[in-house]
Amino acid sequence: NAGVMQNPRHLVRRRGQEARLRCSPMKGHSHVYWYRQLPEEGLKFMVYLQKENIIDESGMPKERFSAEFPKEGPSILRIQQVVRGDSAAYFCASSPWIEAEQFFGPGTRLTVL
């Protein structure tokens, strides 16, 4: 059973470009969480999704950021018009139900030039 997959592992974008980060949860997991880790900081919650539904996006910036988890395919975190402050590691985690342990992917390190 493969773990949580994230791609790309590293992404470089210039200011103003779009960044698309992908997360494939573990098989059988229908809950996906996105977290952001700034340098020398802990992980901060961004958004929680179930299949085709955003359940909680209270941690996500109101502008430029969006997330989806379609019926088929991976969850996508999209950042439009990136700025240098978006440079961070973005982690995806999945769980089979709400109370269970969250399993983390390896993260995507986004660098904005």
Place this chain on the structure above:
Amino acid sequence: AQTVTQSQPEMSVQEAETVTLSCTYDTSESNYYLFWYKQPPSRQMILVIRQEAYKQQNATENRFSVNFQKAAKSFSLKISDSQLGDTAMYFCAFLVPPGNTPLVFGKGTRLSVIA
């Protein structure tokens, strides 16, 4: 709102020795879960140990054990017989079930195991 505090930004320990990492949290909830995650230089988040608040017995996983003091809202991690591979960032995290609440993380403690 729940908060998690790790007051030790950095710690070091000699190989084979024992080290304790501190974590305190603040919540008004009575039922919750506490976790310690390890993040080695590869940056992968690895679950080390988990504690349910309703359980009085402290969780243990091989060389890792916790001291859970619910009244004091304290959740420390003890690593026995430290190994070089234990060198990593360690994050304490908190979750309130049920519902749509995510993990709340502390800022982490950087542990260095010295040969």
